[in-house]
Amino acid sequence: MQPTPPTTLLEAAQALASGRVSSRTLVEDALARIADPQGEGARVFMTVHDHEARAQADSMDALRKAGHAPSAVAGIPVSVKDLFNEARNVTRAGSTVLANAPAASADAPAIARLKAAGMVSMGRTTMTEFAFSGVGINPHYGTPANPWQRADRRIPGGSSSGAAISVTDNMAFVGIGSDTGGSCRIPAALTGLVGYKPTAARISTQGTVPLSTTLDSIGSMGRSVACCWAADSLMATGNIAIADAPRGLDGGTPRLGVLNTLVLDGMDDTVARTWEAGLRRLSAKGVRLEDFTCPPVAGIATANAKGGFTAAESLTWHLPLLQAHEQDYDPFVLRRILRGHEQAAADYITLLAARARLIRQAADIMDHYDAVILPTVPIVAPTIDSLADDAHYAATNLLLLRNTAVANFLDLCAISLPVHTQGDAPVGLMLMGRHGHDAALFRTAARIEKLLNG
Template identity: 50%
Template structure:
């Protein structure tokens, strides 16, 4: 699916050769967002029409004078509704904050994008307060997945609007957050590429939190190289010159614990095909027992860092405005009320031991390999109608990605399905600090899977 979308590189080249202008790209993105027959009204909680057009004009002038600021100069990019943008209200997909004061300054991530010449076209819809992997939002509507739009399937969350803004050409790339998979899940379900960096690499200042221990900020885009460029800009690092990692001799650990449980037929077939192609290209894929993966749910049984930290942040708002919350979100936040200081200290200690044990099991491997999400995107209506179906799907969809957040690792999701079939994501994951290596492995795997 993503091979039909323009990349940052292809558009930057079109701008360089005067085959396009930032103004024309921005107008096209805004037109798609405003199309009444499209998903724009569910994708964006706020569009920045006038500021985006002004930024595009500035970009065109800078490019004409030979002064582009970065590889993303003049390209339309969306930001999730939990990033502060000066002068805008940060609603985080909620009605609870609709009358909050506008932000007085940009989030660090937004400021870095603007300094690099990005044209911010709007704020994207999301699961309320980022607390679900499904992308369903009762306040602003749920953007429909680009696959099987007639049925109306979930886009994945919590960065739901982010993914659909890219799949539908309303932005060239999107910036989201990932606490338990919220960048990788919508990327996987919508046939896009998403990158979750090692959390500490991208500052969280100016971003409405879910869990300070687990939150990380990353891109959703058309390719691995797009994600690498945006990741570097967000991290305040020079844009790297990446070299695809050699596939021959690449050592991949496929966890034999948990990550393949309950995989549906379409995901199983796409993943098996990708695995076979990797092995045919000379990669070594070893099934590795990681029993710690089966204990993660027990360690986090009371709701983990997310419930504890979300409740600490929300408790005053809940006391005043509980009725305005999505009931399926507030029920999860309230679990944090029962977590004691002793529970939290136990959780910190257990996580430290858990990370050390997992890192030891995958030492000697270049990356872990698994399906990003074990099922294809289910219909929105079925999940809206049933709490049981909603929470069952949410747990299943979050399961694999959330392991990497708890590991404090980094991970890339890239499409591995055949053209025309339901989108399926392949996840390549590493331990903390292996970001560049994961991206270079991703470049090689992407080229292999796209070479039909």
């Protein structure tokens, strides 16, 4: 009887360590899924590193056999969002505008650390153009379909759309993405994965096409909390010890604040039903759940009334490109970038002050809990075709981003966990932790993950 193939990063690490599987086998399996003409590979990957991935896998297998593997995760496939520099590759950021840009001379530091640990880049995943949407649709290179009810061609969520589907479809064990307003957590919630957004300053954004230099963070998606923990640990520090992985076994009873300011509004019936069922399961297993309001959360929309940091800071970066290539932008993305013109210098300075004030006020309220929980997004994934109408697209995008963007604006770490029953529509439960307390959030998330799955 054939052994069950590993599905999580830790399972793959254990299989490699025991010799049950080789890196070359993992890579070949991933490449076969990418190349499957009946699959989503052509819409998931903008570039496939097939030759390089095979060579790297063989190298990691040889090093492991000699007892010199650079880490426990050496030889495991990972996907890289087209937002991050990889040496000898053009970083297009999901656009045609940058198609003729020079190839990068070096990997972005976060990606370099993953490769130094021996992880194998399978290629560059598609995304919303310039990461400026939570929907995940890309008119230039195609949009991979959500695995749920795939025949209906539902959105994957964005902007890290290809990163999510690379994991759901077993083309990589972890997908690396960015998260400026929810771009890892939204696709994770809509597709049934775990998605992580670290405290923004935790991981260098050097070598990454910016959306908002204030809000950008580098995150990951995987099938478990431990998958995201491993990727985050490597990108932040360059080190990993599998023995330190959060497994949800420590017996503490988490005290969770159930946020009810705005974030429960507009939930569709499926999300509302699944959310309430998840809370009941956690409560029945001893988790302390306390409803609370947080008025500073309501102040975020007012602070962002003129487009917020993303509009002002993206416009600054894009101005030289817009002079020559404005007609080549996705019209929806272009409209959002051009909102930066609405802000004067005084508006931007006022926004900075408002953010600092709201961060302080929210911390005074949220710090009473081990983590704050809320639905990751209030709706299940709509079909791609249903968003052809511009007004519906814009409204859906705002709804998808509403809850996740709270963590970015308040400079918190946050993680989305699947809370639905297997086979049902994917729904995410998000935990937000304190600024800089990423390790504590991973421990709490692993505990909640275990209770939900137990």
